[in-house]
Amino acid sequence: MSEHAFSEAERLALYRAIAERRDMRHFIGGQVEPQVMARLLKAAHQAPSVGLMQPWRFIRITEPALRQGIRDLVEQERLSTAEALNERSDQFMHLKVEGVLDCAELWVAALMDGREAHIFGRRTLPEMDLASLACAIQNLWLAARAEGLGMGWVSLFDPAALAELLAMPEGAKPLAVLCLGPVEAFYPAPMLVLEEWAEEKPLEQMIFENRWGTAP
Structure with missing residues (x-):
C-alpha cells in the first residue's frame, strides 16, 4: 500500500460516502448551520478544474418568491418532459423530481x-468547463452526505429562463x-431504481481494453 494512503477508517468513510450518496427528492425542512454550509462550499471550491479556471458560481436562493419562481420553471419543464416521453409520460408524472419548496437550502x-x-x-x-463544474457539484454532494444532509440535483428547467430570472450576465x-x-x-x-424507472448497469459493461467494445 502507498505510504500516502489514508488510514483504513478514513478510506472506509470515503468509500461509504461515495456508495451512499443519493439524488434526494424528499426533504423535511429544517436548516443547515452556517458553519456546515461553509464547509460544503469550501469542498465544492476545492474541486479540480481544467486550466484552474474555476468556472463555478453558486447562487443561494433566500427569497421565497424567487424559490417559487424556480419551482414554476421546473414544473413547466416537467410537463414538457412528460409530453416528450410519450408512452412513459404517466409513469414519469408519478415520480417526485424535485424538492425545491421543501429543502432547507436552495442553490x-x-x-x-x-x-x-x-x-x-x-x-x-x-465542454471541460462543464466537467469542472460537475466535479464541484460532486464534491458538494459527497461532503453533504458525510454531514448527514441530503442533496438533489434538479436539471428540469430552461437554462435561458433561469438565467433571466437570476439576472445572470450574458454568457453565464x-x-x-x-x-x-x-x-x-x-x-x-437510487430513487429511479426503487421506482422501477431504470436499472443500474454493472461496472463490467463499462470497462474496455485497448479498443472500444473489447472486454479486458
Whole structure:
C-alpha cells in the first residue's frame, strides 16, 4: 500500500460516502448551520478544474418568491418532459423530481461568463468547463452526505429562463438547481431504481481494453 494512503477508517468513510450518496427528492425542512454550509462550499471550491479556471458560481436562493419562481420553471419543464416521453409520460408524472419548496437550502450552480477566454485544456474540448463544474457539484454532494444532509440535483428547467430570472450576465449558464438539507432517511438505492424507472448497469459493461467494445 502507498505510504500516502489514508488510514483504513478514513478510506472506509470515503468509500461509504461515495456508495451512499443519493439524488434526494424528499426533504423535511429544517436548516443547515452556517458553519456546515461553509464547509460544503469550501469542498465544492476545492474541486479540480481544467486550466484552474474555476468556472463555478453558486447562487443561494433566500427569497421565497424567487424559490417559487424556480419551482414554476421546473414544473413547466416537467410537463414538457412528460409530453416528450410519450408512452412513459404517466409513469414519469408519478415520480417526485424535485424538492425545491421543501429543502432547507436552495442553490443554483452555474457556469461563469467569459469562459471563452480560457483556452488551456479547452481548445479542443470546450465542454471541460462543464466537467469542472460537475466535479464541484460532486464534491458538494459527497461532503453533504458525510454531514448527514441530503442533496438533489434538479436539471428540469430552461437554462435561458433561469438565467433571466437570476439576472445572470450574458454568457453565464445555470447547470443545476441544488436542493440541500435534512432528510428523514436516505434512499437504500437510487430513487429511479426503487421506482422501477431504470436499472443500474454493472461496472463490467463499462470497462474496455485497448479498443472500444473489447472486454479486458
